[in-house]
Amino acid sequence: MxxxxxxxxxxxxxxxxxxxxxxxxxxxxxxxxxxxxxxxxxxxxxxxxxxxxxxxxxxxxxxxxxxxxxxxxxxxxxxxxxxxxxxxxxxxxxxxxxxxxxxxxxxxxxxxxxxxxxxxxxxxxxxxxxxxxxxxxxxxxxxxxxxxxxxxxxxxxxxxxxxxxxxxxxxxxxxxxxxxxxxxxxxxxxxxxxxxxxxxxxxxxxxxxxxxxTEIPVSVWEFGGQEVFRHTGRHASAVMHNPEWQFRCADGGWLCALTLYLNDRRFAAVLDWFDGAGFAHDLHAERFVAEADRVANMPEIVAAIARFCAERDSVELFHEAQRRALPWARVQPVAAVTADPHLHDxxxxxxxxxxxxxxxxxxxxxxxxxxxxxxxxxxxxxxxxxxxxxxxxxxxxxxxxxxxxx
The missing domain is CATH 3.40.50.10540 (Crotonobetainyl-coa:carnitine coa-transferase; domain 1)
Incomplete structure (x- = not known):
């Protein structure tokens, strides 16, 4: 050609x-x-x-x-x-x-x-x-x-x-x-x-x-007149201290596990994963059934995810999350990007x-x-x-x- x-x-x-x-x-x-x-x-x-x-x-x-x-x-x-x-x-x-x-x-x-x-x-x-x-x-x-x-x-x-x-x-x-x-x-x-x-x-x-x-700050200001707040390792948001979604893993790596927009399907996938892995948690309680209630009680969900990640390898977590259509990913250092098997393939x-x-x-x-x-x-x-x-x-x-x- x-x-x-x-x-x-x-x-x-x-x-x-x-x-x-x-x-x-x-x-x-x-x-x-x-x-x-x-x-x-x-x-x-x-x-x-x-x-x-x-x-x-x-x-x-x-x-x-x-x-x-x-x-x-x-x-x-x-x-x-x-x-x-x-x-x-x-x-x-x-x-x-x-x-x-x-x-x-x-x-x-x-x-x-x-x-x-x-x-x-x-x-x-x-x-x-x-x-x-x-x-x-x-x-x-x-x-x-x-x-x-x-x-x-x-x-x-x-x-x-x-x-x-x-x-x-x-x-x-x-x-x-x-x-x-x-x-x-x-x-x-x-x-x-x-x-x-x-x-x-x-x-x-x-x-x-x-x-x-730029991402959301411009649109949030243009359409809502709100300024966004910076958050460590997360998107800027008009809500101060929105839920964390970066978690340390057993192999020393980090997992970026998006905890915003934890809708019914995604939350069910998390529960199925936790239950299938034999992970002890309390997320089946009534206070987590509705999405609005999950938002109000998000610190408990975040704490459970943090414990789950702390016991597992970041690479394993990434692939398992993909199988469940969860927007979670391993935070790859530069050395990992240069060795990325997908890029090399x-x-x-x-x-x-x-x-x-x-x-x-x-x-x-x-x-x-x-x-x-x-x-x-x-x-x-x-x-x-x-x-x-x-x-x-x-x-x-x-x-x-x-x-x-x-």
Missing amino acids: SLPLAGVRVVELDDGDAQYTGMLLAILGADVVKVEPPGGAPTRSAGPFVDGIDDGAHSLPFLHYNTAKRSVVLDLARPGDRATLHELVAAADVLLDGLGPDGAAGVGLDGRTLERLAPGLVHVVVTPFGRTGPWRDYRSSDVVSMSLGGVTGQTGYDAVDDEPGTPITPVGNQPRHFGGVLAAVYAVAALRDRPAVGVRTIDVALHDSIAVS RDFFTAVEGPDGTPLPQPGLPWRGMPTVFTAGTGRVRAPRLGEDTAEVVSELRAADPVAGG
Whole structure:
């Protein structure tokens, strides 16, 4: 099967915000040319590093986020290299721009120049706060984006002694991931409806991307005028101190056992499980028959579940709960996720070539049924070494347009 984006040419100018978008397009077959300064993109210095070596070639994040791209080194302070960049853009279908609200304009690629060079171009701009608005020039980071976008405001710890709960920020670079996926979707959609003249500019703000990914706090406020309270290891809720649902297990692991929405069917399944296991409890009492009464007496149910989990393995509990259609799951540490037999059975993990040629495992893609560079068996399946494709790409430009080459 041919790759979905085979024949699509992308020029990537990026300081970090757009590289995941470029990776997704490259994995689907686009020719993504990453333009780097002579010292390399700043993301080449992002740790952690293979073997602890920080030399621009051993950055694990760079190796992952730049899979299957080509690298061209241009000194954009030099008129000749800037002219080469303009030639690259003129031959491209997509300009992927992660240099800031006016980043492309700073290297001579303002709107009018783009319209003249590349009519029909799709210009995808990925920035922290977008190209408009009072915060357009503000700087950001993972923590800043999650805090301003509302995610940090709904996660954290329970209130203690009437003091507000402490917020926390999840780690994982979610803003760049979520925004990167959206930018890739918009880029592909825009390619299907390219303008005959002019340039289609897609303005993707990571702040917007996170703001639309918050869960119940926004809807609870919009429709009920209520603010939610943070709860340790649980969803934020408009009810202070809603029932716990994280329980320590006999193997030292944790089980996330949702005790909200314990309707008649779910409660019957819990009782059947407890009874079949010979577990002593008092949950058949009259005060637990009606759902409203169960809510009022939830601390007793929670205590029983806690005792039940304390006697059993977290993995066993997860699988047994699934057999009973209960929304309970083992809280897996990262090491368990990387060893997850389900992910391995689905060939989720892939291997890319490291700086010394050694295969490095990395997370794969969350879909099946569409060919990628990993399954096609052709082309480069690794991140580019700094500038290794400069001569080849420039030669292709000259061959395609001898006049432009002088």
